[in-house]
Amino acid sequence: MARMIKLAILAVALFVLSQTTAAVTTHAVGDGKGWMVPSGDPLFYAVWAAKETFILGDNLFFNFTTGEQDVARVSKEAFFTCNSTDPIALYKDGPANITLNSTGEYFFIGTLDNHCVLGQRLALNVTASPGPPPSPAAPRTKPExxxxxxxxxxxxxxxxxxxxxxxxxxxxxxxxxxxxxxxxxxxxxxxxxxxxxxxxxxxxxxxxxxxxxxxxxxxxxxxxxxxxxxxxxxxxxxxxxxxxxxGSSTASPPSSSGSPTPGSATSPSSSTGEGPTVGGPTPPPPASAAPYRISGGFLFTLLPIVMAFIY
Known part of the structure; x- marks a missing residue:
């Protein structure tokens, strides 16, 4: 009877372990816009990636229609030159799911026509764990x-x-x-x-x-x-x-409308305006595979406790 109780406790502990360590997240590239040539905003995917945290084991979901788009993983040099002649991997069938199975930098481009040149490219960095949030940087006052x-x-x-x-x-x-x-x-x-x-x-x-x-x-x-x-x-x-x-470290990209006057070494002035919008279709994004992350150290804490109930 005592052994049955221990086995039941083990089963519960392993169930809790499996639930709390679900750390894989699926990132819908471009969110509702999907994977496309961004309309009027070549930095669309750079802005999207800046808001995401990519962890080892996460998945990228490239939502596109087969024949209209594709996605290639390329080197850093190929990314900046939009060279798709020798990709690391090429995915022609959409949607494409790509697992981030190593840490470091990843580079993706669209290879069709001038899609890459027009902004269909994505660069991101994958880390082993989320880590603590970065401390806010102090405003810069020294010119560079x-x-x-x-x-x-x-x-x-x-x-x-x-x-x-x-x-x-x-x-x-x-x-x-x-x-x-x-x-x-x-x-x-x-x-x-x-x-x-x-x-x-x-x-x-x-x-x-x-x-x-x-x-x-x-x-x-x-x-x-x-x-x-x-x-x-x-x-x-x-x-x-x-x-x-x-006058501080809170600069944002310039807007694309209005008619202000810029500054220079000889005739400075200032202005404000509204930012650009991003066009294109709106496919439904996939759901995330996990609502939270957990440190791997939790495993090494829970397992000895579980084993203690058996022996």
Whole structure:
């Protein structure tokens, strides 16, 4: 009888163990938008991933229609160049479920037509456990220098506007920071323009103009700042940069409507506006496989207690 009681306790303990350690979460990529070419927002999936926590063993649910989309896991270099010639894995049938079975960085793109160039790409980082929430960073007060485009420099980007959108994403710009534009003299320039001129690529007039490299521009005012090139078609082909400048570390991406005046090393001003919206179909997202996570150390605490009832 005593052994039967112990076995019953063991069964209950194992049931509790199986319920409390269900830590796998299914992430519906893009939530209700699914996996698509984002309409007018090439950073849509970057913003989506920034709000998620990816843990070893989690699943990605790419919701798309077979024949209309696909998803390829690629290297970091292939991700930034939209090169799909030699993917790590390719999934042509939708929807696709992908298990994150190792820690580290993952990169996914759509390989059809110009889908990747238009923003159908996802980068994320997988960790072994959720860990404690990060401490809020103190507002930055010391100015910094930013080289626009880093090694790419200031030119017509091979991937279009996404290059400078990606470069500026997650950067914090404050009053006093300096932008350094590296370009080839006689083949390029930098124009500080209004938001309307930025959106329409109208470079007939500019707030400030720089034709000697490197062009060093100090951000002297808070608000939205817009830069492009006056050379023919350079703006239309994606050589344009929009940033938001604040006096603290709480900068957000510039909006896409209105007509404010940006600041520059010679003529600063400030502005505000509304952010963009994301279009596209709205497929139903899948449910998460687990509403919470639990530390693996709990297993090593519970198992000795269970064994003590048997012996």
């Amino acid at each position: 220098n930013y080289t626009v485009g880093d090694r790419l420099g200031w030119l017509v980007p091979p991937l279009g506007e996404i290059a400078y959108l990606t470069w500026a994403y997650n950067k914090t710009f404050i009053v006093g920071d300096t932008l350094v534009f590296n370009f080839r003299n006689g083949s390029d320039d930098v124009a500080v323009v209004t938001k309307d001129a930025y959106n329409s690529c109208n470079t007939s007039t500019s707030i400030a103009y720089y034709n000697n490299s490197p062009a060093i521009i100090t951000l002297k005012s808070a608000g939205e700042h817009y830069f492009t090139s006056t050379y023919d078609y350079h703006c239309d082909l994606g050589q344009k940069l929009a940033i938001n400048v604040t």
